Amino acid sequence: DAGITQSPRHKVTETGTPVTLRCHQTENHRYMYWYRQDPGHGLRLIHYSYGVKDTDKGEVSDGYSVSRSKTEDFLLTLESATSSQTSVYFCAMGSAGVTDTQYFGPGTRLTVL
Amino acid sequence: GENVEQHPSTLSVQEGDSAVIKCTYSDSASNYFPWYKQELGKRPQLIIDIRSNVGEKKDQRIAVTLNKTAKHFSLHITETQPEDSAVYFCAASDEGQFYFGTGTSLTVIP
Numbered sequence: 001d002a003g004i005t006q007s008p009r010h011k012v013t014e015t016g017t018p019v020t021l022r023c024h025q026t027e028n029h030r031y032m033y034w035y036r037q038d039p040g041h042g043l044r045l046i047h048y049s050y051g052v053k054d055t056d057k058g059e060v061s062d063g064y065s066v067s068r069s070k071t072e073d074f075l076l077t078l079e080s081a082t083s084s085q086t087s088v089y090f091c092a093m094g095s096a097g098v099t100d101t102q103y104f105g106p107g108t109r110l111t112v113l
Numbered sequence: 114g115e116n117v118e119q120h121p122s123t124l125s126v127q128e129g130d131s132a133v134i135k136c137t138y139s140d141s142a143s144n145y146f147p148w149y150k151q152e153l154g155k156r157p158q159l160i161i162d163i164r165s166n167v168g169e170k171k172d173q174r175i176a177v178t179l180n181k182t183a184k185h186f187s188l189h190i191t192e193t194q195p196e197d198s199a200v201y202f203c204a205a206s207d208e209g210q211f212y213f214g215t216g217t218s219l220t221v222i223p
Contacts, residue, residue, distance in 0.1 A: 033211070040215060041215060042119075043213040045212070059210070090156060101147065106155075
């Protein structure tokens with residue numbers, strides 16, 4: 001579990017404010033993912049990265065952007081937060097690609113007022 | 114895109130009984146099917162997975178079966194214990210994207 005961390009772990013912000021969540025891994029995994037978890041919806045993929053500066057959209061990417069300038073860091077940005085983006089956000093890492101195990105970070109609880 | 118459906122949404126069993134959770138998927142290109150356990154307030158943790166070239170896999174009290182023709186896969190937990198109580202998620206992987214079911218809340222009654 002210590003191989004992947006998220007910051008902050010909790011955040012409360014106001015509608016219209018930009019927010020950046022950080023995911024940091026120390027395992028040199030190639031793939032990293034951002035999910036949101038909401039009651040009744042399970043885990044939904046927002047964006048993922050398959051290498052430095054290589055990213056792609058997931059199922060619910062609208063309103064979110066990502067960046068990966070280093071292997072170990074994957075940032076998720078909400079340019080202008082909305083109340084519908086109140087959720088628990090999990091990042092995950094994987095090594096060998098689409099058929100490899102994903103290891104999840106501890107999660108970030110974001111509240112947009 | 115892929116659509117994963119998971120049933121039931123809640124499941125209660127007596128300690129020692131078996132529990133079965135079922136998932137269906139829509140995209141025949143999906144080739145990797147992990148199962149995760151999530152305890153309250155914790156991160157999802159992988160408990161077992163199966164790839165499309167395998168029909169069944171077992172790890173102690175946990176087993177997963179896959180029927181590619183029918184596009185469904187199931188999680189079987191035998192001899193359930195109170196510590197098995199959690200939310201379980203299935204997922205299907207296709208072209209770098211993982212699609213999750215909506216989860217099953219399992220309660221094991223002592």
